[in-house]
């Protein structure tokens with residue numbers, strides 16, 4: 126500014142316009158939310174789940190992409206997930222910060238006695254919003270705050286929850302390759318500012334499926350894990366190609382781990398109690414038992430001490446620390462198998478070599494957790510966290526006010542880069558996006574006053590006027606364009 130006023134000795138008004146036009150233009154563009162710095166600088170977050178990726182898989186075979194993320198960011202060694210350690214309950218806990226008893230997705234297979242309806246992850250029953258409406262997932266909260274969310278097959282993300290779908294989402298289809306899901310979500314992040322998503326969730330079915338079929342101890346799992354690392358490499362590369370790698374906060378985690386089963390460790394319920402006396406609601410290893418009308422005590426007493434490799438709880442007796450009691454979708458009797466044991470009615474039917482769902486304090490049930498990006502520290506290893514703490518952490522990164530939840534930001538704040546990040550707003554759900562507009566306005570005012578002063582002084586002293594309209598355009602246009610490319 127100083128240089129300009131000094132050099133523009135013969136054309137003070139040109140000088141003034143050259144200064145004013147870019148500012149005026151930038152200001153009005155921001156008012157409309159186009160290409161404003163606030164929009165582009167809004168934090169971005171991509172949450173990725175590789176189903177059934179146990180925490181220690183990264184130490185078992187070379188996984189250079191996971192390890193690169195650890196070097197560039199953070200790793201949490203022990204993540205205590207939520208009980209029961211199944212896919213649907215835990216994916217909903219990750220995006221709500223709630224225990225299953227509160228968010229209402231208490232199992233992959235459920236019965237709701239009030240709705241008189243059954244839920245199974247294998248049927249279209251999951252599309253009934255009533256199953257999900259006991260909580261509000263982060264993608265909805267993000268949208269309610271005026272931002273945009275994108276979902277690539279995260280459990281529940283193609284269901285109308287709280288009256289809305291994600292801004293962008295893929296309907297669930299297991300046949301859609303990982304690479305296609307990645308390309309889609311990167312396209313959503315890369316859209317023009319007013320259309321770009323700033324929060325994304327991405328889901329992949331492996332290594333869960335192979336873990337069930339092969340058993341985690343099988344050496345055949347090695348190649349499956351290496352393949353997941355390559356998939357993570359593909360994601361990193363696509364982020365780089367899109368120019369997003371340094372902008373997006375990337376969290377890679379999972380819903381649960383996996384443990385080895387054995388055909389020698391089968392509990393056959395038919396041996397202890399007739400199937401006519403109860404309905405089998407949820408599968409092994411935590412089985413929900415709904416006794417037929419009038420048969421509660423009968424069924425319970427027949428099961429209670431039947432087998433040393435299973436715990437049998439009346440719902441009211443489920444230990445508090447499991448947070449698995451206060452919901453009508455939790456069945457009156459709960460059987461929990463000891464790690465590695467399988468509960469069946471008899472030995473016919475599908476037997477798996479790996480499973481999860483067991484006690485969430487077992488290390489074998491714990492998921493991997495790595496994260497990197499502008500919000501995270503670098504090369505930092507944390508010993509433990511709870512998966513419900515991820516929700517307040519993500520809200521903090523996205524500058525959203527969290528809904529009531531069971532997590533705590535204080536428990537995981539050390540994962541964040543010590544540089545000041547956007548503070549969590551106290552009243553509105555979102556930091557006002559044009560908060561620097563007043564500053565621009567004041568600057569404008571100062572420039573105008575100074576400008577007119579200069580003009581006035583020059584007019585008085587030199588009594589000289591340049592041909593204004595033509596030259597002002599010449600000088601201001603290049604500056605204007607330069608600004609737009611910031």
Ligand SMILES: *[C@@H]1O[C@H](CO)[C@@H](O)[C@H](O)[C@H]1NC(C)=O
Nearest residue numbers: 236237238239240241242243
């Ligand atoms: C629950 O629904 C089933 C059909 O799915 C029906 O046969 C039964 O009568 C219903 N029970 C109640 C209590 O409404």
Ligand SMILES: *[C@@H]1O[C@H](CO)[C@@H](O)[C@H](O)[C@H]1NC(C)=O
Nearest residue numbers: 258260261286287288289528
């Ligand atoms: C969405 O969730 C909020 C907060 O839980 C609730 O007040 C509101 O009624 C819900 N809206 C719909 C359409 O479900």
Ligand SMILES: *[C@@H]1O[C@H](CO)[C@@H](O)[C@H](O)[C@H]1NC(C)=O
Nearest residue numbers: 296297298299300301302305
């Ligand atoms: C699922 O995806 C596959 C692979 O992209 C596609 O061929 C198939 O038509 C899709 N199915 C549905 C129901 O959209």
Ligand SMILES: *[C@@H]1O[C@H](CO)[C@@H](O)[C@H](O)[C@H]1NC(C)=O
Nearest residue numbers: 395400469470471472473474
């Ligand atoms: C095991 O259960 C199946 C039904 O699930 C039944 O068809 C079969 O006869 C049973 N086998 C034995 C040995 O009881």
Ligand SMILES: *[C@@H]1O[C@H](CO)[C@@H](O)[C@H](O)[C@H]1NC(C)=O
Nearest residue numbers: 436444447461484485486487
């Ligand atoms: C789960 O693990 C905890 C801690 O090891 C233990 O106290 C508890 O008895 C286990 N089982 C259940 C069902 O809580």
Ligand SMILES: *[C@@H]1O[C@H](CO)[C@@H](O)[C@H](O)[C@H]1NC(C)=O
Nearest residue numbers: 223224227448528529530531
């Ligand atoms: C979990 O959070 C919800 C929402 O704040 C609350 O209602 C519930 O009591 C909490 N559960 C526990 C065990 O604190």
Ligand SMILES: [Zn+2]
Nearest residue numbers: 176177212380
């Ligand atoms: Zn899973």
